[in-house]
Amino acid sequence: MDAVAGPRTRTNRAAALHRRAEATASAASSILDETRPAPADQRRQYELADRLRSAATLLAPGWAGEPLETVAAETPSGEGPPVFVRVGTAAPLEDARFPALVPLLGIGHLAIDTDARDPRVAGLLRAILLRLLAATPAGCLLVRAVDAIRTNDTVRTNDTVRTSAGAGRSSAPPDTFAPFAALADAGLLPPPAVDVAGLRAVLTEAEQWVAPGTGRPRRHDRTLLLVVAALPELTGPTDLGRIEALAEQGRAAGLHLVVAGWPPAGPYAIRAPLPQATPLSVRNAYSLLGDPPDTSFVGPAAETPAGLNSPVFVDEDPPPALVDEVCRRLAEEVEAGSRLSLANLLPDPDEPLCLASSAEGIATTVGDAGGRPVTVGFTELTPHWLVSGRSAAGRAAFLTNVLLGLSARYGPDELVLHLADLGEGESFAEFLQTERDRSWVPQVRTAGMAADREYVLDLLGELTEEARRREEAGQRAGGQRFTALREHQPLPRVVCVIDNLPLLLADRDRLAAEATARVDALARSGRAYGVHLVLAGEGDLGITGGQTTRDSMLGQFPVRVALAGGGPVLEPSNDAAAGLPVGSAVVNTAGGLGGPRGATRGHERLVRFPDPHEAPESIAELRHRLWEARAERSAPPVVFAGWAGPLLRNDPRYRTAFAGRARGPAALLGRAVDLSRSTVAVPIGPAAGRNIAVLGPGAEAVTLLATAARSVAAHHRPGTGRFVVATLCADAVPVADALATDLAGQHRVDRVGLPGLLAALDVDEPGYLVVFGLDEPTPQELPPDRLRALLREGPPAGRHLLGWWRTVPPFTAVIQAGEEVDKLAAVVAVGVPGTQLAAVFGHPVQWRPRPNRAMLWDGPDERGVLLVPFAEPSAGPAPGNGPDAATRTDAEDGTDAANKAGSGTDATNGTDSEDGADPVNKAGSGTDAANEAGGGDAAEATGRAGAGSRADAAGAGESA
Numbered sequence: 001m002d003a004v005a006g007p008r009t010r011t012n013r014a015a016a017l018h019r020r021a022e023a024t025a026s027a028a029s030s031i032l033d034e035t036r037p038a039p040a041d042q043r044r045q046y047e048l049a050d051r052l053r054s055a056a057t058l059l060a061p062g063w064a065g066e067p068l069e070t071v072a073a074e075t076p077s078g079e080g081p082p083v084f085v086r087v088g089t090a091a092p093l094e095d096a097r098f099p100a101l102v103p104l105l106g107i108g109h110l111a112i113d114t115d116a117r118d119p120r121v122a123g124l125l126r127a128i129l130l131r132l133l134a135a136t137p138a139g140c141l142l143v144r145a146v147d148a149i150r151t152n153d154t155v156r157t158n159d160t161v162r163t164s165a166g167a168g169r170s171s172a173p174p175d176t177f178a179p180f181a182a183l184a185d186a187g188l189l190p191p192p193a194v195d196v197a198g199l200r201a202v203l204t205e206a207e208q209w210v211a212p213g214t215g216r217p218r219r220h221d222r223t224l225l226l227v228v229a230a231l232p233e234l235t236g237p238t239d240l241g242r243i244e245a246l247a248e249q250g251r252a253a254g255l256h257l258v259v260a261g262w263p264p265a266g267p268y269a270i271r272a273p274l275p276q277a278t279p280l281s282v283r284n285a286y287s288l289l290g291d292p293p294d295t296s297f298v299g300p301a302a303e304t305p306a307g308l309n310s311p312v313f314v315d316e317d318p319p320p321a322l323v324d325e326v327c328r329r330l331a332e333e334v335e336a337g338s339r340l341s342l343a344n345l346l347p348d349p350d351e352p353l354c355l356a357s358s359a360e361g362i363a364t365t366v367g368d369a370g371g372r373p374v375t376v377g378f379t380e381l382t383p384h385w386l387v388s389g390r391s392a393a394g395r396a397a398f399l400t401n402v403l404l405g406l407s408a409r410y411g412p413d414e415l416v417l418h419l420a421d422l423g424e425g426e427s428f429a430e431f432l433q434t435e436r437d438r439s440w441v442p443q444v445r446t447a448g449m450a451a452d453r454e455y456v457l458d459l460l461g462e463l464t465e466e467a468r469r470r471e472e473a474g475q476r477a478g479g480q481r482f483t484a485l486r487e488h489q490p491l492p493r494v495v496c497v498i499d500n501l502p503l504l505l506a507d508r509d510r511l512a513a514e515a516t517a518r519v520d521a522l523a524r525s526g527r528a529y530g531v532h533l534v535l536a537g538e539g540d541l542g543i544t545g546g547q548t549t550r551d552s553m554l555g556q557f558p559v560r561v562a563l564a565g566g567g568p569v570l571e572p573s574n575d576a577a578a579g580l581p582v583g584s585a586v587v588n589t590a591g592g593l594g595g596p597r598g599a600t601r602g603h604e605r606l607v608r609f610p611d612p613h614e615a616p617e618s619i620a621e622l623r624h625r626l627w628e629a630r631a632e633r634s635a636p637p638v639v640f641a642g643w644a645g646p647l648l649r650n651d652p653r654y655r656t657a658f659a660g661r662a663r664g665p666a667a668l669l670g671r672a673v674d675l676s677r678s679t680v681a682v683p684i685g686p687a688a689g690r691n692i693a694v695l696g697p698g699a700e701a702v703t704l705l706a707t708a709a710r711s712v713a714a715h716h717r718p719g720t721g722r723f724v725v726a727t728l729c730a731d732a733v734p735v736a737d738a739l740a741t742d743l744a745g746q747h748r749v750d751r752v753g754l755p756g757l758l759a760a761l762d763v764d765e766p767g768y769l770v771v772f773g774l775d776e777p778t779p780q781e782l783p784p785d786r787l788r789a790l791l792r793e794g795p796p797a798g799r800h801l802l803g804w805w806r807t808v809p810p811f812t813a814v815i816q817a818g819e820e821v822d823k824l825a826a827v828v829a830v831g832v833p834g835t836q837l838a839a840v841f842g843h844p845v846q847w848r849p850r851p852n853r854a855m856l857w858d859g860p861d862e863r864g865v866l867l868v869p870f871a872e873p874s875a876g877p878a879p880g881n882g883p884d885a886a887t888r889t890d891a892e893d894g895t896d897a898a899n900k901a902g903s904g905t906d907a908t909n910g911t912d913s914e915d916g917a918d919p920v921n922k923a924g925s926g927t928d929a930a931n932e933a934g935g936g937d938a939a940e941a942t943g944r945a946g947a948g949s950r951a952d953a954a955g956a957g958e959s960a
C-alpha cells in the first residue's frame with residue numbers, strides 16, 4: 001500500500017513521525033535532567049572534592065579560580081596568562097563541591113552548547129572574561145568578541161512586527177560585553193562584531209594572528225582570545241569552517257576561542273564538536289563538562305569521552321562594579337605601558353656608556369614595532385639614510401632620538417657627528433652648550449643651525465675630503481677598507497645629518513648642482529670608509545624620484561625612513577606610509593621597496609618612536625654623563641648659527657693682531673660661512689690689488705668698511721699707522737666720525753672731506769685712505785683715472801684705498817675695460833645683486849644678496865667667499881681689556897646672539913683661521929683651543945637667539 005501511497009500521504013506520515021520523535025526526545029531530556037550523574041561511593045566523593053579543591057587553588061589561583069564574590073578588585077594579575085580557568089562549581093553531592101576548571105590559554109578552547117541569549121551563559125562568559133583579563137598582565141591578553149544577540153533579535157523582531165506591531169522591541173537583550181566597554185580605547189576589547197561582516201573581519205584578524213607573516217609580527221608574549229557570545233543568524237557554513245580551522249590551528253599560535261552556541265543551531269546544526277575544545281552543555285538545572293582536548297576526566301585510558309562525572313553550576317554574572325573597576329585599571333596600565341619614552345631607545349641607565357666598537361658598523365634603536373625594539377645602523381651595506389616627513393611630523397624628534405642613541409653607545413673615538421639644518425630655527429640644542437648648561441655631547445664636532453646653503457656645501461666638501469683621505473690611506477695600505485684601516489689608526493665613523501635638504505637643492509642653480517654632485521661623490525666614497533649621510537627633509541628631499549639602481553646615487557641610500565607625509569622616500573608603489581600619525585615611521589632598509597600587500601616585509605617595519613622632549617631630564621642626564629666622560633681638553637662643537645652676527649673684538653685674528661702677533665696687516669671683514677668659521681681677511685701689503693672696494697647701498701656696507709679700517713689699524717703698533725678718513729656723502733658721516741675718533745687714540749688720523757681727500761691723494765706718504773661715498777658725482781675733482789692710478793700704484797708704495805661705493809657703475813668706470821679687477825682691489829659686495837657685478841668682473845656672477853651676508857672676491861678666483869660681516873660698529877678698547885669693554889660693546893650691540901656668551905672672558909672666540917683649525921680633521925685630537933672657544937661662542941646662539949636675530953636667520957633661509 002505504501003508503495004502506492006501518494007506524496008502527500010508520505011509527507012504527512014513523515015511529519016507525524018517527526019512530531020512523535022520530538023515529543024520522545026523532549027520527555028527523555030526532562031527525565032535526564034532530573035537524573036543527575038550517579039554519585040559513586042559518598043565518602044570517596046567528599047575526599048575527592050577536598051583534593052580537587054586543593055588542586056584548584058594551585059592550578060587556578062587568584063583571579064583564575066577564586067569565587068568572584070570574594071576576589072578583591074585590586075588582586076594582582078599573575079605573571080602570564082592563566083592556563084586553567086574556573087567555569088563554575090562542580091557538585092557531585094550537595095555538600096561536596098569543588099571548582100570546575102577548564103584548560104584554556106595555552107591549551108585549547110571552550111565550546112558552550114547554548115549561546116548568550118541564555119542569561120546564565122551571558123553571565124558565565126562575563127565571568128570567564130573577567131577572570132582571564134584580570135589574571136593576565138595588562139596588555140598581554142587581547143580579546144575580540146562576536147555578539148549578535150541584538151542583531152539577531154532585531155531580525156526576529158522585524159519579522160514579528162509584520163504580524164504584531166511593536167512586539168519584542170522593549171525586551172531586547174543587553175549587549176553581553178557592555179560592562180567591558182572601558183577596554184575598547186586601550187585596544188584590549190574593541191566593540192564586538194554584531195553581524196556577519198563583523199564576524200568575518202574578526203575571523204580574518206584571527207587568521208592573520210595564526211598565520212605568521214600575513215599581518216604584523218606577532219608578539220609571543222600576547223594571546224588573542226576570540227569570544228563568541230552568539231553567532232549572527234546569517235553565519236554560513238564557510239564561516240563555521242573558518243572557526244573550526246582557527247580552533248584547529250590556534251593553540252600553537254596563541255589564539256584561543258570561547259564559543260557559546262556551538263554546535264550552532266539551524267540548518268548547519270550537524271557539526272562536529274569544536275576541535276581542541278572542552279565542551280560545556282547547559283541543561284535546565286545544571287551543566288555538564290565534557291573532556292578537555294587530548295585528555296579525559298576519567299583518565300588517560302578512557303576510550304570513550306566521559307566528561308566530568310558531576311553536575312556543574314556555572315559561575316554567575318560577576319558584580320558590574322568589579323568588572324568596571326578591573327577594566328579601568330587594565331586600560332590605564334595599557335595606556336601607561338604603551339607610552340614610549342626616550343629611555344626605551346637608550347641603553348639601560350645602569351650600564352656604562354659608549355662601550356661599543358664601530359669597527360663593523362654602528363646601530364641604534366630607532367623605535368618600537370609591536371613591543372620589539374627596531375634597530376637600524378650604518379654599515380657598508382646600509383651606509384646612508386633618507387628621512388622624510390612633512391612639517392611637524394616629528395622629524396627633529398626622530399633624528400634627536402637616533403643621534404642620542406648613537407652617542408650613548410659609541411664614544412667620541414668611535415663616532416663623530418656633524419649636524420646641519422638649513423631650516424630656520426634652533427636645531428640640535430640637545431647636543432650643544434647653552435647659556436645655562438655648558439656641557440655638550442662630545443661626539444658632535446660641528447653644528448650648523450639655520451645654515452646657509454654655502455655652509456652645507458662646505459660641510460659636504462670637507463667630508464668628501466675626509467673620505468678621500470681615508471680612501472687614499474686604504475689604498476696605500478694595499479686596498480684596505482674601513483674595518484682593516486682602523487686596525488692601524490684611530491678612525492671614528494662619521495655621521496653627517498643634513499635636515500631640510502630641499503632648501504639646498506630647490507633652486508636649480510650652480511650651487512644646487514654642485515651640492516648634488518658632492519652628495520653623490522660622498523655617498524659613494526664614504527660608504528666603504530665609514531662616512532655616513534642622513535639626509536632629511538620634506539617630500540622627496542629633492543633627490544628622490546629618479547631610478548634607484550645599485551649604481552645610482554639613490555642606490556647608495558638603502559635606508560629610508562618615512563614619517564607622517566614622508567611616503568615620497570619610499571618606492572612609488574609602496575604605500576606603507578599612507579596615513580601615518582605623528583610619532584610613527586616606516587623604516588625600510590631596501591631603498592623603500594614595497595612588496596605584495598600583507599606579505600612579510602623583513603626589510604620594512606612600522607615603528608613608533610617617542611618624543612624625546614617629553615623626557616628633558618633623560619636628555620640632560622645623558623649629555624652630562626657623556627660630557628663628564630669626555631677626553632681631557634676635548635673641544636665643544638664648532639657652531640654656526642645663521643642668525644648670529646660675529647663681533648670683531650671677539651675675533652681670534654683680531655685679537656692676535658691686537659696682541660702684536662700678526663704676520664702683516666690685513667682687513668678683517670667677518671666670519672666665513674663655512675665649517676670652521678674662519679675669519680675672512682684681505683691681506684694688505686705691497687702687492688698689486690691690495691685695496692678694498694666695498695660695493696652696496698646700505699648701512700651694512702658702511703659698517704663693513706669701518707670695521708675693515710679698524711681691523712687694519714689693529715695690525716699696526718700704536719702710533720705707526722696713518723689714516724685719512726674721508727666722507728663724500730652725508731649718510732656715512734656719523735660712522736666715519738666714530739671711526740676717526742676711535743683710531744685717533746692709537747694712530748695719526750686726518751678726518752677730511754673732498755678737499756682734504758684730494759690733498760691726501762697728492763701726498764706720497766704711506767697710509768690708508770678710508771673713503772665713504774666714492775660714487776658721489778664729483779668727476780671733475782676726482783676723475784676715475786686718478787682713483788685708478790691710486791689703486792694701481794698705491795700699494796707698492798704703502799698707500800691703500802679702502803673705499804665705499806653705493807652703486808656699481810662709478811666703480812666700474814674706475815676699472816678700465818679689459819683690466820682685471822683683482823689687480824686693483826678686493827671687491828666686497830653687500831646688498832648688490834650678482835647681475836650688477838658682471839660688469840666689474842667681466843663674467844656672470846652667481847650671488848643673490850641677503851641680509852647679514854656679504855661676498856668677497858679677492859684674487860683671480862671667480863668664486864667669491866660668503867661671509868657674515870662683523871656686526872659691531874665700534875671696536876671699543878682693546879679686546880680682553882676687562883669687563884667694562886665687554887659689557888659696553890655687548891650692551892650697545894644687542895644683536896649678536898652667537899658672541900655674547902664670552903662676556904669678555906673668551907680669549908679666542910671662534911676658530912682662528914691662522915691656526916689652520918679644521919673641524920673635520922682636528923677635533924679628534926682634542927687640542928684645538930680655538931675650536932673650543934669657537935664652540936663656547938657659538939653655542940650661545942643656541943640658547944639666546946632673540947626674535948630680532950631670528951629674522952636674519954629667516955632671511956638666510958629664504959635666500960636658500
Ligand SMILES: Nc1ncnc2c1ncn2[C@@H]1O[C@H](COP(=O)(O)OP(=O)(O)OP(=O)(O)O)[C@@H](O)[C@H]1O
Nearest residue numbers: 390391392393394395396397398582583609610611
Ligand atoms: N613621537 C612623538 N609622538 C607625539 N608627538 C611628537 C612625537 N615627536 C614629536 N612630536 C611632536 O610633534 C611636534 C613636531 O615635532 P618636531 O619638531 O620633531 O617635528 P619636525 O618634523 O622636525 O617639525 P618641523 O620640520 O616643522 O620643524 C612637536 O610638537 C613634538 O612635540
